[in-house]
Amino acid sequence: MLGAAGGVGSLAVQIARSRGARVIGTVSPRDHGYLRTLGAEPVTYGHGAAGHVRELAPDGVDAVLDTVGGALLAATAHAAAPGARVASLADIGAPGVTPVFCRMDRADLTALAGLAETGELHVRIGATYPLERAADAQRALAAGGTPGKIVITVG
Numbered sequence: 001m002l003g004a005a006g007g008v009g010s011l012a013v014q015i016a017r018s019r020g021a022r023v024i025g026t027v028s029p030r031d032h033g034y035l036r037t038l039g040a041e042p043v044t045y046g047h048g049a050a051g052h053v054r055e056l057a058p059d060g061v062d063a064v065l066d067t068v069g070g071a072l073l074a075a076t077a078h079a080a081a082p083g084a085r086v087a088s089l090a091d092i093g094a095p096g097v098t099p100v101f102c103r104m105d106r107a108d109l110t111a112l113a114g115l116a117e118t119g120e121l122h123v124r125i126g127a128t129y130p131l132e133r134a135a136d137a138q139r140a141l142a143a144g145g146t147p148g149k150i151v152i153t154v155g
């Protein structure tokens with residue numbers, strides 16, 4: 001999982017874990033502990049990341065889900081087993097990559113609600129703002145760097 005601690009990645013990690021998959025995720029050093037709480041194995045992204053994934057999975061990984069794109073996605077060829085499925089929702093035009101477009105129907109939402117109820121799915125909240133400070137929330141979102149979702153509260 002590339003971008004495993006992000007908004008999409010962290011949910012995808014938890015769904016994969018709930019289905020019994022072993023998950024290795026690329027994250028920044030600050031998110032190693034967080035990823036472990038999700039039951040996944042962290043690898044720091046950047047130079048050499050694909051090699052570190054190979055150390056954890058010597059035969060290569062069976063599937064890659066990318067939420068980052070660019071050089072990190074290109075490097076996954078070194079970490080993937082022959083015939084591995086590679087999908088991306090960030091670099092949807094990359095050659096040899098299955099593009100992913102997130103959409104959910106009623107059955108998907110019901111399944112996710114079920115995982116939330118059993119405690120298998122948590123949404124990471126990075127910051128909370130009252131409605132009067134919605135502009136600050138928007139600025140924080142645009143600036144990036146908040147680990148998790150930004151929530152606006154009313155009342």
Ligand SMILES: NC(=O)c1ccc[n+]([C@@H]2O[C@H](COP(=O)([O-])OP(=O)(O)OC[C@H]3O[C@@H](n4cnc5c(N)ncnc54)[C@H](OP(=O)(O)O)[C@@H]3O)[C@@H](O)[C@H]2O)c1
Pocket residue numbers: 002003004005006007008009026027028031045046067068072089090100101102103145148
């Ligand atoms: N196709 C679709 O339907 C669809 C749907 C939703 C989102 N998206 C796209 O999917 C992407 C991810 O969305 P998101 O909401 O999950 O974003 P996000 O919450 O900002 O998460 C992005 C993650 O990528 C990590 N990251 C940043 N630079 C990286 C790098 N060079 N190498 C490895 N990891 C890196 C970040 O880690 P750090 O913060 O630690 O750097 C962060 O954890 C965005 O491009 C978004 O537009 C597509």
